[in-house]
Amino acid sequence: MMHFKKYINLVAAMLLVQLSYAQSKIATVSIKTAIYCDHCKQCESCAPRIEKAAFAAKGIKRVEIDEKTKTVTVTYNTEKTSPEKIRQAIADAGFDADDVKGNATAYAKWDDCCKK
Secondary structure (H helix, E strand, O other): HHHHHHHHHHHHHHHHHHHHHHHHHEEEEEEEEOOOOOOOOOOOOOOHHHHHHHHHHHOOOEEEEEEEOEEEEEEOOOOOOOOHHHHHHHHHHHHOOOOOOHHHHHOOOHHHHOOO
């Protein structure tokens, strides 16, 4: 019986270590972006374009757009991507992402209401 309790305690400790390690892989970054229209969440171009761009980086778990603060908050797996890669993915879709300027060719394809 004593060996069984030690075994259970060992397994429980290993699970806790594994769980805390798995949680440490997840991080969140808020990125200032170029959201110019006042309806970006409803616009058929803006929000899906931002979300698709962010999800293009591997390991993305969640993308939240706040048009009032002009930020995109991205939850991601740190082993699969980084804030730099996420910023670049958003910039590749034409949106400024912090200090990374949006791709001009992608920006040219936006709806007029979404441009400056």
